[in-house]
Amino acid sequence: MAAPPPSSPSPPPAAAAAATQQTQPQPQTPFYELVKGNSGLEKVLLRGTRGFSAEVYLYGAQVTSWKNDHAEELLFVSSKAIFKPPKAIRGGIPICFPQFGTHGNLEQHGFARNRLWTIDDNPPPLPVNPAIKSFVDLILRPSDEDLKIWPHSFEFRLRVALGPNGDLSLTSRIRNTNTDGRSFSYTFAYHTYFSVSDISEVRVEGLETMDYLDNLKGKERFTEQGDAIVFESEIDKVYLAAPSKIAIIDHEKKRTFVLTKEGLPDAVVWNPWDKKAKAMQDFGDGEYKHMLCVEPAAVEKPITLKPGEEWKGRLALSAVPSSYCSGQLDPLKEHLIALNI
């Protein structure tokens, strides 16, 4: 598909066709480009004001890039990532559905991350900030093969939006479309890989004093101590009933990522560290130093939907200068209000 110049984004063909059939223009015409990415897989480019950008592969509906106005990449994608089904792409924001990790009988993290999603040009309305001009809606429905391993009919809609201040939001809407009257339950995560300068210089605030399940200790439950979380070895924890705002402070970069989550009670924190990194085929030996996963999730208590019911889970990310005092998430409030998240 021919890529329109960034200054004059064009609606995708289906949206353009729909617009000509309507007397009233669509209030929210999604602006994006569809281009070929690695291994010929298609990806959507979102361009915001002042050079902000994001990329989303149709494979896995996976965000693989989020850049600020200095064209700096804010997400981590491994240099060894494999862009070939059935392997999930190592990095960015994989979607874990209908199972997080090994909490069930399906393959680790479920199948949504290694399925081909399609662009949904006519999604049901979703209230949005009118200042957001760059977004895309993707949809996944189960194939006959999927129904054999998880016998439930569903519609999973994901909107990825780039805000006017460069903030990135992902909104998932999952609907039970079973016609046999059956409910279904699932666990879920936005498996977000952040790019950091040096893991030993990073601190996470917002999870102190939380209870967590330690995946490195047979999912046993512990309580975190009062200090911000720092990293000196492998970590794989599911923090339970975590607050809606979490900050990742990168001292060297003088950058703070602020995560805001809705509908997702838990937060997973993962870094494989050196030994596990070496054992991973699609991950460089030293790359653990430059990434950290903080994953808004619903793990401990699966979400249950009756037929016709819909669940919504949202993640909003912003990257702000680290110019506030340690131990206080509150000063971020003003910035969050300014960002409208």
Ligand SMILES: O=P(O)(O)OC[C@H]1O[C@@H](O)[C@H](O)[C@@H](O)[C@@H]1O
């Ligand atoms: O290699 P995968 O399947 O992408 O999983 C990576 C990690 O993902 C994390 O979310 C899990 O808590 C870890 O246990 C897991 O190792």
